[in-house]
Each structure stands twice: as C-alpha cells, then as structure tokens.
Amino acid sequence: MWMFGRRLSLSRYDVHPGSVSSPDVRISKVSNGVVLQCESAGWYPEPEVLWLDGEGKLLSAGPTETVRGPDDLYTVSSRVTVEKRHSNSFTCRVQQRNINQTRETEIHITADCFGASSCSAARVSILVVVFLTSFFAAAFVVCKWRQHKIKETKMNRDAERAKTETEQLMAERKKMEDLGEKKAKLEEMLQKNEEEEKDLELVVKTLMEQREQLKEQRDQTEHQKDNMERNITDTENKLQSVEKMAESDRYHEMKSIVLTAKNQLKGRKQEWKHRVY
Secondary structure (H helix, E strand, O other), X not given: OOEEOOOXXXXXXXXXXXXXXXXXXXXXXEXXXXXXXXXXXXXXXXXXXXXXXXXXXXOOOOOOEEEEXXXXXXXXXXXXXXXXXXXXXXXXXXXXXXXXXXXXXXXXXXXXXHHOOXXXXXHEEOOOOHHHHHHHHXXXXXXXXXXXXXXXXXXXXXXXXXXXXXXXXXXXXXXXXXXXXXXXXXXXXXXXXXXXXHHHHHHHHHHXXXXXXXXXXXXXXXXXXXXXXXXXXXXXXXXXXXXXHHHHHHHHHXXXXXXXXXXXXXXHHHHHHHHHO
C-alpha cells in the first residue's frame, strides 16, 4: 500500500520558484524493507535524480524513468529500496546542474515502520533541517531585496519629486532674480530720470535768469539808444546852428574880401585909365 507523507522542497538556485514541482516521495512496505519512490515534474532540460541517506551518502537506486510531455517539460521518477538504518533519514534530490537548479525532499522513517506490515501515515514525518534554514534565509534575502527595491523605488520617486520641486524652486528663484534685476534697472532708470529732470530744471532756471538779464540789458540798451538818439538830434541841431553861424560869418568875411578886391580893381582901373590917357 502506498502512503503519502508531508513534503518540503527547496531550490537554492531557482530563479522562478514554482516552475518545477517539489519531489513527491511515496512509501510502500516490502518484506525486506521499505520502498521509496520519488517523482518531480516541470523540468527542462532533463534533470538527474539522486538518493541520499542521513549522512549524505549516495544510495544505489534503480534507473531513472523520464517522461517528456507535450510542453517539452520532463517528469522524472526514481525508486529505491532501503533497510533499517541508524538515522532512518533519506533525501530525494532532483537537480539540473546546467541551470544550477535543485529540488529536495527529506523524509524520516520511524524504526517500527521496518518491522510492521504497514507504515502508518502518522508515523511518517519530514524533517526540515539545513534546507529549511536555507529556505528561510533565501526568503529573508528575497524579502530584504524586495524591501530594498521598494525603498529604492520610493527613494527614486522622492528624489524625482525633490528634483522636480528643486527645479521649480530654481525656476521661481530665477524669475525672482530676473524681476529683481528688472526692478533694479527700473530704479536706476528712474534715478537717472530724476537726475536729468533736476538738471533740466536747473537749465530752465538758468535760462530764465539769463532771459531776465537779457531783458534788463535790452531795456538798458533801449534807454541808451533813446539817449543816443536824443544826443544825436541835439548834436545835429547844434551842428546846424553852428553851420548857420559859420555860414553867416563867412558870408560877411567873403563880402568884405570881395568888396576889398573890387575896390582894389577899381583903383587899378582908374590908375590904368590915367596911364592910358
């Protein structure tokens, strides 16, 4: 009669757990001992099946039976007959060295199973020793790796968010700096305009003062002109008077000279007549 016990499988190198099945170990009682049959499916390439005792030594087993399914995956099975041993612990190992993939099931058979006509399922137990520790270690590593990945992903998201926020802050800061520069330029231009306005006011004030001065000078010039015209008129009048007076005196002088010359001529004429006659 075939009996089933609990099973445990572990692959230290399997990248995709569950792609192959754990070795299924079945127990049957025979007259000279116990027959153990191991079967595992879902393998590619074709694996090899090994039987080990509690001390890790290889057991001599029958030929491995191999069946290739329509999906090109292999199902292997192997049978071994064991006798009462010191440890009564046996391991079925299915491995594929090319891809570093291994599945193992360790089973412990109690001593009374070898003497009884049948072996109760309650007396069959699987001892989880090294591979259970390795399984939890691998699970711990995978868990840590997933946590690291999650943390790394979160850190990347936070870094991207921080980078985006930093870029936005830098853009805002750049805008503020540009606005500050524009404000400084406007203030500088306003200051220049105020200075130019003050200069213009000073120029206007100076021009107004010069205008007042020119107006005063023009008034003075007009006044001087009037005085000069009056002086010229007075001078012309005086000159005319002087000329009139000069002409009157000269007239009398010339008349006197003319009369004197006439008298002299008359006298000479008389003298000439006397000489002629």
